[in-house]
Amino acid sequence: MRSMLIVTVTSAVYALRTFVDSRSRESADTATLYLNIPLTNLCILLILRTFLNRTFPASFWHAAVIQFSGLFILRDGLIDHIHASPWSLLLALALCNSTFFSLIDMLNRLHQSRSIYLINAIIFASSCIIVLALSAFQIFPTHECLGGLTPANVFSVAVEAGKDITAIYIVHRYDAVMQGISTSLASTLLITCFALRFYQASFALLGCLLMIIACVIYLHHLWQAPEGWCETPIRKTRLAIVGLAFVFSLAYSYTISAYWIAGFSPVASWNGYRLGDIENTQLCTPKQSPSHSFSQPQGNYSHFDNILLIVFFSHARYNANLDYHKEVYSSYFPNILYIGPASREDAGFAHSYDVYVDSYQSDEDLSDPWNYKMAGRMAHHMLYTALQDNECFDGYLWAPFDTLLNVPRLQQFNQSLFWYHSPWGHPVPNPAFGETYHEATLNASRHAPVANISPDPSVNLTESWRGWGLDWWWGDPHVGVSECMEAFNKVPLHLRESLAALTDGETRLIGGSADTMYIPGRHRKLFMEVLGLFLETNCFLEIATPTTLHLVVPPGETIQFVDHPPFNASFVRQKWAEGFEVDTFHTFHWGERGSDGVWRGGYHHVNDVRTLLQESANRQGVPFPPFLEPSS
Known part of the structure; x- marks a missing residue:
């Protein structure tokens, strides 16, 4: 009877442990997952000592505390306190893991025969049934699968199963403490190699040193080969306390993990372990932009349903520019944020919320060519503002109002990658180039020039x-390289090394048009953190933004190349005839100046752009909905 009760409880704990562990890997900072290992060891020692009267060498307690301290120092230096996982999640992980392994240890002591294998099978099967039942009744929050049946996912599942089977085997052959020690040794080796490779800082050295000392203590004691730990008979009172403690830990772990998952939106800190990790957008709802109510999707078009199109104005030249832009692109982008240096109150109350106002250094003075203050020189502050106030989107497409977006081309781009006319960018294959379009797309002569690499700073x-x-902005004493390097030198070393790897090991900045850029949602936070360093200086938009992108992109990750020649729809058709492709272009004119010198919008451009987009889709042979006039 006692064995059946323990098996049932162990199955429930294993189910809870599986849930908390999987969710924490989606959301927690990586340092917290490793910090859980020594804390779990401490909890195992505490449970076995308190409830089962086992005694352990004092060195085991010392080693667990020292390893925890080393990891804590490392985590404290790497993870931003604002974005670090809460301590409650760490405690929930440790309670689940330590309770599970302690119960497995108890079962092994009660059943030394081969029946233990049957018991393990029952535990695995029962916990699986519990998880499926709780998920079916939505007691545990469900989440979307992160991928299909890919080799990587299959390998991950195999590794996960192997880890648990190995851990239980170690508990069976030795005990729960030995399992904790083996995990500690392996994790210390991994963390030390990683930390010393990427973070040559005092906190990393000190943290790793403490973890190594803890491992030496473990190994020294194991080398002495103790005969075993002492144990006294289990009393009913202790079993009752164990049961009560389990109930409390079960309730606490579920409450804390569910609350944290629902209410805490973790981010990948630029100075944390999680460089390039996916920012979790599944657990929050994007803010609806004002354009959402105006949006009139064409057919079932949904390629950009969770993409925020950020349209910026360097000057408050709204009127037809904004109205025509919205009329065309809201059919394909249900979320558009128009941002500029002033409100649109001159158009009346109905339009007073059309534009998100950000006037940071938007003044203009072009009288002095030696201090040429363009209104858009710090427009990347608008980009930072838009990213900061609009989380949860899958991606962010940044473009000024006078950039034409070739939507049928852009729908073929990968929304999990950066888009920019990078010197290392990869063009997206274009079916319009014929049967050999994959090879033809790689022909550099078919594309606009790439961004520039700076001279030696x-x-x-x-x-x-x-x-x-x-001359271009590189040498400008007010906004050029000399100003930008102050921010560049504050960027973490491993990010600068990543960029230097692209430029033959030399320190260089990237400069060029910032008129079209796409930032994947998973890189939003890291991009903001680095861009914020440049915003602390007067570094020019067209240096700060491209350089930030190339600092943030993880090593080996593709940047997709976006073409962006200038002028109007006729120019695009001309380029098509010449064998070029046009993904976007700047400057697109929504109107012209008349003979009286007054600029006026031309509504014919709206229909011209719509026709152009349909022509582009037809050239490429890609599905694209024809424009349908809204019903009255």
Whole structure:
């Protein structure tokens, strides 16, 4: 009877442990997952000592505390306190793991025969049934699968199963404490190699040193080969306390994990372990933009349903520019954020919320070519604002109002990757180039020029700078390389090394048009953190933004190349005839100046762009809904 009760309880604990462990891997910072290992060891020692009267060498307690301290120092230096996982999640993980392994240990002591294998099978099967039942009744929150039956996912499942089977085998042959020690040794080796490779800082060295000391203590004691730990008979009172403790830990673990998952939106900190990790957008709902109510999707078009199109204005030139832009693109982008230096109150109350106002350094003074203050020089502050206030989207497409977006082309781009006309960008294959379009797409002559790589920033570029118009921004003493390097040098070393790997090991910045850029939602937080460093200086938009992208993109991850030649729809058709492709282009004119010198919008551009998009889809042979006039 006692064995059946323990098996049932163990199955329930294993089910809870599986749930908490899987959800924490989606959401917790990686350091918390490793910090859980020594804390679990401490809890195992405490449970076995308190409830089963087992005694252990004092060195085991010391080693667990020292390892926890080392990991804590490492985590404290790497993870932003604002974005670190709460301690309650760490405690929930440790309680689940320690309770499970302690119960497995108890079962092994009660059943030394081969029946233990049958008991293990019953535990696995029962816990699986419990998880499925709780998920079916939505007692445990469900979540979407992160991928199909890919080799990587199959391998991950196999590794996970192997880890649990190995852990239970160690408990069977030895005990729960030995299992904890083996996990500690393996994790210390992994963390030390990783930390010393990427973080040559004092906190990393100190943290790793403490973890190594803990491992030495473990190994030294195991080398002495103790005969075993002492144990006294289990009393009914102790069993009752164990049962009560289990009930409390079960309730607490579920409450804490469910509350944390529902209410805490974790992010990948730029100075944390999770460089390039997916920011969890499944657990929150994107904010609806004002354009959402205006949106009139064409047919079942849904390629950009969870993408935020950020349209910025360097000057408050709204009117027809905004109205025509919205009329065309809201059919394909249900979420558009228009952001500029002033409100649209001149158009009346109905339009007073059309534009999200961000006037940071938006003044303009073009009188001095040696201090040429363009209104859009700090427009990346608008990008930062838009990213900060609009989390949960799968991606963010940044473009000024006068950039034409070739939607049928952009729908073929990978929304989990960066898009930019990077020197290392990969063009997206274009079916319009014929049967050999994969090869034809790689022909550089069919694409617009790439962004620029800066000269050596250690050279004084200001001395030879001839002023705006004659030279580009690199040598500008106010917004050029000399100003940008102050921010660049504050970027974590491993990010700078990642960029240097693209430029033959040399320190370089990237500069060029920032008129079209796409940021995947999974990189939003890291992109913001790095861009924020440049915003602390006066570094020019067209240096700060491209450089940030190339600092943030993980090593080996593709940047998709976006073409962006200028002018109007006729120009696009001309480029098509010449064998080029046009993904986006700037500057697109929604109107012209008349003979009286007054600029006026031309509504014919709206229909012209719609026709152009349909022509683009037809050229490429991709599905694209024809424009349907809204019903009156």
